[in-house]
Amino acid sequence: MDVNRSGEMEVFVRVVEDGSFSAAARRLGLTPSAVAKLIGRLEDRLGVRLLARSTRSLMPTPEGSLFYEQASRILADIAEAEAGAGGSAAPRGRLRVSASIPFGTHCLMPLMPEFRALYPAVTLDISLTDEVVDILAERTDVAIRHGPLRDSGLLARKLGDSRRVLIAAPSYIERRGRPETPADLAGHDCLTFNYRRSFTDWVLAGPDGPRPMQVSGSLVVNNGETLRQAVLSGMGIGRTAMYHIGHDLAAGRLVQLLPEFDPKEMEEIHAVFLGRGTMPARVRAFVDFLADRVRIA
Known part of the structure; x- marks a missing residue:
């Protein structure tokens, strides 16, 4: 997977949707530690905490919820653009x-x-x-x-x-x-x-x-x-x-x-x-x- 900005967005979206680093890692073909590092790097770059972590749960912060909505839309637009270039923009x-x-x-x-x-x-x-x-x-x-x-x-x-x-x-x-x-x-x-x-x-x-x-x-x-x-x-x-x-x-x-x-x-x-x-x-x-x-x- 190309770990650029869109790649970081995809990792974050999967973590929010799956509710854990390990579940997102399985879907993305990464290790849980790699997912955790990518989320940490994204938070450092943005300068905000995106996920609230505890021993039993993982939830997006208010800033994380906003970023999730925007990132989900961006990823959908990217997928749509790629599908459109291939003639199948469903x-x-x-x-x-x-x-x-x-x-x-x-x-x-x-x-x-x-x-x-x-x-x-x-x-x-x-x-x-x-x-x-x-x-x-x-x-x-x-x-x-x-x-x-x-x-x-x-x-x-x-x-x-x-x-x-x-x-x-x-x-x-x-x-x-x-x-x-x-x-x-x-x-x-x-x-x-x-x-x-x-x-x-x-x-x-x-x-x-x-x-x-x-x-x-x-x-x-x-x-x-x-x-x-x-x-x-x-x-x-x-x-x-x-x-x-x-x-x-x-x-x-x-x-x-x-x-x-x-x-x-x-x-x-x-x-x-x-x-x-x-x-x-x-x-x-x-x-x-x-x-x-x-x-x-």
Whole structure:
């Protein structure tokens, strides 16, 4: 094995994945002492401790975890480049994906077994959050964005359109009554979000076109799935994407409210990714897969 910088990265990655010097040594065809020396040399060159060692365990330090993620990606890119030069650039390596909790739960995760079957050499690293992540800062390959896209250096692929609807559980309607006009919402518990980009205006159609209605309630949450659960339990009225609760409406667990005041405004959903340089095969394969498979109600 060529013990250069990429070779040191490979040794370190194998040690982290196998959990010991001896196991990594067997896989690499080296002696445990040679592996230990290479890790020591790497730590000396970087000036940080990468592994926390004890008599019973070996774990990466915070700096080691960061280096592991970056080294894994570099090694995958090297393997991909070599395969591409030989005409067989199969998608491989770690693919970091970020999506909202509702989209990830109801649209993304059900498709992942099929993606893994198609691309077994790709390791999926999926984070679900309703906060908008910084792709560069979070070292994310693909992120799902809802609504208008800000001008940036990112590329985007449209996955579909979604519209938001007002919903409540039958138990809430039985207890509090059904609002008949947008003005009636002032007397109801309207459940909203607490993250920075949220707002408490719900857009409804009026005689002069769509107009915002300011709402309030006794509960604010930080993600769409928690909101869905709260509405299902009868805590109040929510406003969320149709793809998120379409199955609940069909089953009668939720009821759409004020449908005649629905402005039917559509929200675009995109997969966004970095556009500098050559796109890794794993990113291209994932984005193409989503564009072909995702169905948004």
